[in-house]
Amino acid sequence: MNYIPNIISGLRVLLIPFFVLYVLNKDYDLALYLFIFMGISDCVDGILARRLNCVSLFGAYLDAIADKVMINAAFYVLYITNILPYYLFVLVVCRDLIIFAGIIVNNRINKSKEMSPIFLSKMNTFFQIILVIYCMLFLNNILSIEYIQDIINVVILTTIASTLEYIFNYKRNIIIKNIKLSSSL
Helix, strand or coil: CCHHHHHHHHHHHHHHHHHHHHHCCCCCCHHCCCHHHHHHHHHHHHHHHHHHHCCCCHHHHHHHHHHHHHHHHHHHHHHHHHCCCCHHHHHHHHHHHHHHHHHHHHHHCCCCCCCCCCHHHHHHHHHHHHHHHHHHHHHCCCCCCHHHHHHHHHHHHHHHHHHHHHHHHHHHHHHHHHHHHHHCC
16 A cells, blocks of 8 residues: 555656647647546545655655656746746746756755745646646637636746746755854864
């Protein structure tokens, strides 16, 4: 039972190429269903890990990687199909690179492997998933494109806000580490 959340995250990673292929082949209905499944699995694996009391460092990293790859692949394929703007894809990728660089620096300086996503980051991922689902509903002629810019604006705001909060947290952790080092001397 303890491996179920990690299996769900791993499955999400394995399904990403199929989602991309479905979109590129204009099989939008299957792409929509698959992305909804992947979005729900993102929520379910975290809930199961907490409920089964099997939260692990490996699982935290696997879940984060699965989220980033899923969103970045979806944004990229929706950009190349002229649904999402290029600047949005670049913004999301840059945010993820900043987070990744911050984790590496934090791990080296503080010798900490801890993984703790912030609330704004979870909200950002939620709105990114909503945006992809909205785009897929548009491609399936279920919704009009009327409100897509509103959702894009929310994604931009949460992306920038969460990036700034991560940067602030990384800087604070480095300052705290430096204070601890100087006070022990």
